[in-house]
Amino acid sequence: MLNVSADELQRAKALKVPSRQPVTLMDAFVDDAPGAPWLRLRFVAPKIADPSLPHAEVAGDMDHLCNHVALPYMDENNLTPERIVISLSDRELAFGARDVTAVQYFEVYRPQAGACIWEGL
Numbered sequence: 001m002l003n004v005s006a007d008e009l010q011r012a013k014a015l016k017v018p019s020r021q022p023v024t025l026m027d028a029f030v031d032d033a034p035g036a037p038w039l040r041l042r043f044v045a046p047k048i049a050d051p052s053l054p055h056a057e058v059a060g061d062m063d064h065l066c067n068h069v070a071l072p073y074m075d076e077n078n079l080t081p082e083r084i085v086i087s088l089s090d091r092e093l094a095f096g097a098r099d100v101t102a103v104q105y106f107e108v109y110r111p112q113a114g115a116c117i118w119e120g121l
Contacts, residue, residue: 017061021047039081041070049090049103062086062107066116084109
């Protein structure tokens, strides 16, 4: 498992996304459990709990994070994952933890030709 360094986390503190909501990188790692390497980037986005933030805007943020954070991270770390998972949570949670009060979104992408292709799984 490859984890993001403290320096990379610090650089990611001021992420800009299309919705302009505050988003910070919580965790990044390669997970082989699905049977192939998947790059997982987990972000905290407290405003996703606000019902006035439309899901379409959140989806646009996730696409942006895949293309502008995950793909460069792959290049910098010489990674070739089969899939990229972008997750947003309204609060920090341990990987795999369940919290019925937490708002979370997950999207899966296939990296292809320098772009993130939404898998819609």
